[in-house]
Amino acid sequence: MSEPRTHDEEPLADDVAVRVDRLTKVFGRRAKEAADRLADGSSRDEVAKLGTAAVIDASFEVRRGEIFVVMGLSGSGKSTLIRMLNGLLEPTRGSVEIGGETVTGIDPQRLRAVRRSQVSMVFQHFALLPHRTVLENVAYGLEIQGVPRERRHEQARAVIRRVGLEAWEERLPSELSGGMQQRVGIARALCADTPVLLMDEAFSALDPLIRREMQEQLVELQAELGKTIVFITHDLNEAMFLGDRIAVMRDGRIVQIGTPEDILTDPANDYVAQFVQDVDRTRVLTASSVMEPPAAAVPMTVGPRGALKIMRDLQTSTVLITGTGRTVMGAVRDRDVLRAVQKGQRDLSPLIDRDVPRVSPETSLADLPEIAVNSDLPIAVIGDDERLLGVIPRVLLLAALGNVSTDTSELNVIDLPPAVDAQLVTQTLDATQEVSDAR
């Protein structure tokens, strides 16, 4: 008798839009043999005589509503992979499931039905029908499904409005700019109303400004419509901007799958590390990825002497002060604390500057310089419950704000050194120690 399944073991089938299992594609006459050898551990080069291994042993799941980006250099196997996802190419080994249905090895009629109901594709070069209007292009998918004219035009008009092209419905594609043509491409894919959108270098032919606009629009549309999107690109910044998760491909293999932050901060190998070297980190990283643990803050209860010691040890001129429940009370400056210690004061509260900048952990790094430059205090990273989650120490912007959002790999910020001399601090602490000991 088989073991009863516990709730935990239940596959989360409903959450998975696309499941790819050990997918391999070899081009060449002896493809099967090459794929078998690859499965037995041979390298791509070792099987090169048998065929070109375009995709090797790829496995991943794309969750519903996720933007999953496949990124890699030219020739790494991205297009081959996406073509297997919609059944345009038959895998040599492995399987693809879309919406819970296996699409590998099924009969062509069934495959067409699954494709129609589940998957739409947006191409790099728009692939619009040149002699049909924008409206007819967008409605085309419904037309071949036999949807009556009135209804398909109505649906097409709705998505055309969504992508902001309502004034262009009756125009021909050639009358539109590249960005607009691609919006028609997206509208066409949306009109088919499939849960999965496959986008193959969809924005690569557009100039940078339009491209950025399209990326933003796609993220908006996705948030609104909840589509599952598999997006292929060789552009790392695009991958980082769009991807909930990114799969990095190299020579047919997926070498890492992770969130943009994982890929950036914890690259799986030198190849990925090199790839991400030039990415604009400020757009990807958030306050939570640069903050120091809350231990870098000081509880009120330590008093001026305790605070001064900690500031000396951390070599910092300002430090955050926390109250009960680790809420942030403000920050103190070393000068003020030193003076208080010299005067034998026991209470930190009169020294606290309550004007500490506060950000949420999701605040983009790109927004921090502006906050940092307006204050000489550390930035407090605060959770929903007002608790201190981390500290971004007092930073100084060396360059103009504009510099930070370029593709530098390091942020141009440094900690300010303590304002008062460490020796003086130590002398003061020793002297006041003697006083308190003598008491």
Ligand SMILES: Nc1ncnc2c1ncn2[C@@H]1O[C@H](COP(=O)(O)OP(=O)(O)OP(=O)(O)O)[C@@H](O)[C@H]1O
């Ligand atoms: N029909 C085919 N016949 C033989 N080899 C092919 C075929 N299609 C692709 N390849 C090879 O498979 C490898 C992966 O190609 P693929 O087009 O999937 O890569 P890609 O990452 O999409 O690159 P690009 O961005 O240049 O399209 C390459 O070596 C390519 O030459």
